[in-house]
Amino acid sequence: MRDKWSQHTTAAAGGVIAAGAALSIGYLVAAVTGGPWPVDAVGVQVIDWAPGPVKDFAVRELGTADRPLLRLGICVVLALVAAAAGVVGRRRPPVAIGIAFLLGLTGLVFAGFGRSAATGVERLLPAIATLVAAVVAMALVVRARTPQAEQPDGFDRRRFLLTVSALAVVGTGAFATTRIATFGTGEAARAKVRVPRPADAARPVPAGAQVDVPGVSRFVTPNSKFYRVDTLLEVPRIDPADWELRIHGMVGKELRLSLADLLDRRLIERDITLTCVSNEVGGPYVGNARWIGVPVADVLAEAGVRNGADAVKSTSIDGLTIGTPLSALTDGRDAIFAVAMNGEPLPFDHGFPVRMVVPGLYGYVSATKWIVDFEVTRFQDFSAYWTDRGWAVEAPIKTASRIDVPKGFATVKAGPAIAAGVAWAQHRGIAKVEVRVDDGPWQPAVLAAEDTIDTWRQWRFRWTATPGTHKLTVRATDADGNVQTAAPAPPRPNGSSGLHNTVVMVE
Structure with a gap:
């Protein structure tokens, strides 16, 4: 045997x-x-x-x-x-x-x-x-x-x-x-890309945008820490010399743009917070960065959008498609074909050489990475990758907030204590954040300085910790007066909702 x-x-x-x-x-x-x-x-x-x-x-x-x-x-x-x-x-x-x-x-x-x-x-x-x-x-x-x-x-x-x-x-x-x-494939070609100084630079981040509380997310998320959610096992490493973006469909003139063509155009620089629709309440799939890119509206204006179009189908180099409302690309918001992130050419993980960034929309309907095709069309004429899989066709980002400090089940000392975190409602802005201790009344938190309505906003809250176990709950109100809903919902089909809370033990 x-x-x-x-x-x-x-x-x-x-x-x-x-x-x-x-x-x-x-x-x-x-x-x-x-x-x-x-x-x-x-x-x-x-x-x-x-x-x-x-x-x-x-x-x-x-x-x-x-x-x-x-x-x-x-x-x-x-x-x-x-x-x-x-x-x-x-x-x-x-x-x-x-x-x-x-x-x-x-x-x-x-x-x-x-x-x-x-x-x-x-x-x-x-x-x-x-x-x-x-x-x-x-x-x-x-x-x-x-x-x-x-x-x-x-x-x-x-x-x-x-x-x-x-x-x-x-x-x-x-x-x-x-x-x-x-090892390091493509890095040499990426390193040779020189992104010109933007014609319309972002203003400096306000000094008070970052709360002075250890453990709170950095206001600008480093590229290495920025969340990544996509469907590829191997990240494309595109040679920028071979890359081309085709703009076609319901337009008066088809365009084919190389990376050099984009870099020769008017560039703008903006601070924009991105959020993944898969983010659970209080989850990590949100980050803020400084982006440089060409306004999508400028390219659409040159191509000439025909009457009747209401959507854009953008396609990644791997064939994944995303559907974006045309109105979100032409209503004055800073939707861009991004070429740089936090002062350097886009990292490969985040779409090098070019990706889309659209404030106020979840990424699955806007943030096409490694983009190669941009078709002006109508929603009735196509269905995109994620909508084929049960996600909503249009997905504006919901007002949300998160407690970063203290962490769940942390132990704190009795007496004066601090809670802090972030809130976001891209393209509307955050007007108010409130915190509730246990089942007590909602109390206002102190908001950090606002950068723009397209970025998240930090907050801090002082409370008196008494011995025992306590639950802290946070909610935000956006600049349009919409109070973050307490009704829980999963991410599918158009983003999670509910209030983030954390339980702490007080000695």
Whole structure:
């Protein structure tokens, strides 16, 4: 029994090593061609097919860890299937090779029909390389593992070890070469982009915009800390020299703009807070940055919008579509094709070389990253990626507030205490923030200085902490007089609502 278990184990290990070598070769080809690695092609399709509640759970509970965990999960499944194929291959080599072929074919199909930043044959090459490598590697393993009556172990152990060792070396070498060769890919090209001084610069952030309370979010969110929510496992690293934005549809004149064309236009600089519709009450998916870009209205005016248009369908380089009300791009708000974020060209994670930023709308209807296509159209003539998945067509940001300090279940000392946080109602502004201790009356908090109506606003509240457990609750009122609703609602379909609270223990 022990000898049989040992044979199964070595056969399974051979199958896993064969699959690992094939995936590593595909990873290398993906780096060279720009096509999707089969694991990522499958992962994007899993994201697209996942039911809404599953997506919501992943964003809420896993945050940015959802992508590496999805990759890991796919690799684990592949490893298990490959291990089973290795075991089956001891007696039925053709079956094992057939399993390897089917796994490779699955990656090829997803690469061909799924969303990808690559076009043409390039999008298929990594999957083709993986398929061929998987079949060859599995064939070598099962051949080396074929039972032989004259051998003490039933097979040529030396030949098997040499085969799997060679495959392991090939796989490790391909993976390591890819990681080394792609380290910092695109950074040199991004570093060469020089964003001119904007013709219309933002005013300095008011000195009193940041409350002096440790633990409160920084008024300007650093690029490295800015939230990221999207559907890609691998961030596009676009060569700015190859990038182009097509403006077409219901316009008098179609435009095709390179990055150089945009940088030669009138640039404006604005402080704008962005919020993801997936943000739960009190959640982290909100951030404030200083953006530089070309006003969308200027480009639309040049193209000439035809009568009857009421929407714009913008498309990312990977094929994801977003629908934006035309009125939000032409009503005077600072909607821009952003080229810089906090004083530097856009980071790759946040849409380099160009993305959209529209104050007052949730990102899924406005903040297209890696944008390449901009079609003026009508809502009745298309449906966008997220609206196909149950989200609202139009989504103005709801008035919201959050307690940053004290954290939930923190322990504070009895006596004078401070609560502080942020509130936002982009393109309306925050007029008032109130805090309630337990079930007491609503009391006004002190507002920090307002930068603009398109940015969040910080607040602080002094209260007398008495021994015991207490609940602090916050609510905001926007400049239009709308009081933040206490009625709870999940993010789907048009943003969460309810009041954020935190429980503290007072010594």
